[in-house]
Amino acid sequence: MTRFFSTLVCFLGLGAAAFAQETMKPEATEIWEPEPRVVTPVVMGKAPSDAIVLFDGKNADEWVAAKDGKAVGWKVEGNAITAVKGAGDIRTKREFGDIQLHIEFRTPAVVDGTGQGRGNSGIFLQGIYELQVLDSYNNRTYSNGQAGSIYKQTMPLVNACLPPGEWQMYDIIYTAPHFNKDGIKVVPAYITVFHNGVLIQNHTEIRGTTPYIGLPKNPAHGKGPLQLQDHSNPTSYRNIWVREL
Template identity: 50%
Template sequence: MNSRLLLTLTITLTAVAGFGADNATSQPEQIEGFRDTPIIPGTRWHVHDPDRPQPPVVRPGATFSQGAPAPSDATVLFDGTDLSQWQNTRGQDAAWKITDDYMESVPRGGGIRTRGRWADFQLHLEWATPNPPRGSGQGRGNSGVLINGMYEVQVLDSYESKTYPDGQAASIYGQYPPLVNASKPPGEWQTYDIIFESPRWNEKGELIKKAVITVLHNGVVVQNREELFGITDGIHREVPWKTLSKYPAPHAPEVFIELQDHNNPVRYRNIWIRELGRRE
């Protein structure tokens, strides 16, 4: 065979093989989620839709509230010393462990919730997911801030780890993805500053004001006064997981804070809360 022809064939076959390899490695990333769930009102996306666009990634700057003392009118829920403000979901002493200045969920420890209740409040907390990271998607550093055990702001390792957008870190679970992904790497301390306005019902039991949530994740606004369609936590029989949310029976404006145990050793520290009050 002519040497020039042999060289041409070799180059061609190499290019074809290379194209095939590139094509094989450029398959779209598989993101967990569901396409058989209800459409979220006002959108064209399903609940937990893997095809929904991922929020843009931003690098957070310095966070004013990280490690900062609580305001003078705040109730300190955890300062690194004890769990006296917390109980398990059965009303018994909280079983999470304290190490250094943080608390951490333990296997089969269950979620913990505050002994106190507040209406219309500002909540600050700091959290960190395991490093090195374990698992992927919803199995990677999963926990949550459950307001009254019903309205969830998701805690998850969403740093270079994708899942359905309405279930990533700082999402209002099953309803609103964050406006941007402001996550830090696993093992680094992150902050949530949550402003919650309680829902209200009239004397007839009719809903007259929906719950409203604002969330700052690492100092970045990621939820801006979003009205909730209803409760978000799938453990409640009124709203099975993956279905469209609705409000439960009327409850008082004063609500507790619950930290979810999702069998991932997520850490929390520097937690405080203050009611917003009213102007005279």
Template identity: 50%
Template sequence: MRAPISRLLIAATFVAATTTLHAQQPTAPEPKHQDTEVYEPVPPIVTPGKTDDAPPSDAIVLFDGKNLDQWVMNKDKSPVMWPVADNIMTVSKAPGSGNIETKKTFKNYQLHIEWRIPTNITGSDQARGNSGVFLASTGPGDAGYELQVLDNYNNKTYVNGQVGSIYKQAIPLANPARKPGEWQTYEVVWTAPTFHSDGTLKTPAYATVFMNGVLVENHFQLKGETRYIGQPFYKAYDRAPIKLQAHGDHSEPISFRNIWVRELP
């Protein structure tokens, strides 16, 4: 009988000690809704435009239809040769003209831009209203990062080069193109790539694009600059202009209007 009694005494002592230990531990406080509420930093107040396509209070207006003071020629930084009329800028067909870029340089931003393919457009495939919005123009001879502009309302081409594509990299999620002669809109969120001090890639570039209110690129991770020939790769840069392309292979030039940008952290 001694062995069973000893075991009972040991068990009773363990239970008593455990009960005492639990009694001595503080009870965890009940969670409150305040525990997960954050009050700082307070977001800055931004007054929206009167319409969704109008620039908000913190936007940098790159083209309001009056002049091209915010732009220069891409090749030599000379004054822009593109004509402006009726609040619209149009790609110049004059000899010696070409791509244009912003005087300001940017890193991360939100971009609003409207563009129009001519009603009497001719050609097919890539030779039909070809242009581009270069989200970062890293130099006159460099590929940069191109968001394709093209007439794909009724025009077949390679899908990673159609309207709404990150050229030769990202096939658009949809084709919401309007007819030639109608205005189209791009809303872009651009996250620029970053680089280590030795020029190697630290973080890649990302692009989110809405075309005519339809999502066509969803936080797409770029593989590098968008290149016509060869595989993409990154080259280090810090800040860069936004460039508009004068492709030169359409019967009537493409037009742009209402361009503004919001710099982001």
């Protein structure tokens, strides 16, 4: 008897749902508020209207030397900013959490060295987590250290590198990790990366810090800067902008 009544209730419920579906007006499922704000899209290399432009080729006003917060020692020339050997990493004055990042880079046209010695640099999200920049065009190295890798963690899905000396681009969606009041990571960082329009990291979990030696660590932190690495190679950057998410 119990099973009979359960079946009957289920039948009546489905019948009521079907009746409601047939009698429902299209307007009942239309959402009018809130309305998404209008943003000017990326056109001819220009940043979206709600983006924060971090480098437009004119000056390095948004950046400082990572080691001491003083003026950057990199060279600004030809609408690009280029690493100078020994000048050290540079970082943004602003700090970020979740972002969309567009950044263009160029490894040296003159090939000098092999493996990690060719066009090496890196993009550190929140100043901590490295997305590798490297000349990986016909240049074999360890897969989780080639261009587009989460350094020493996750290799890219494919190698989408252009030849040395050509401008390339990363388009990145990054969500920051969350830590509880005890400093324990409760939500990891995730990153999606398109390299020259090709998906190479698909909502990849970042397991922690990205050291050259050792395993990832997870110190608690808040927002942090975008940092570019001086790895003794004259790698250049241009057209850098972020949208805070």
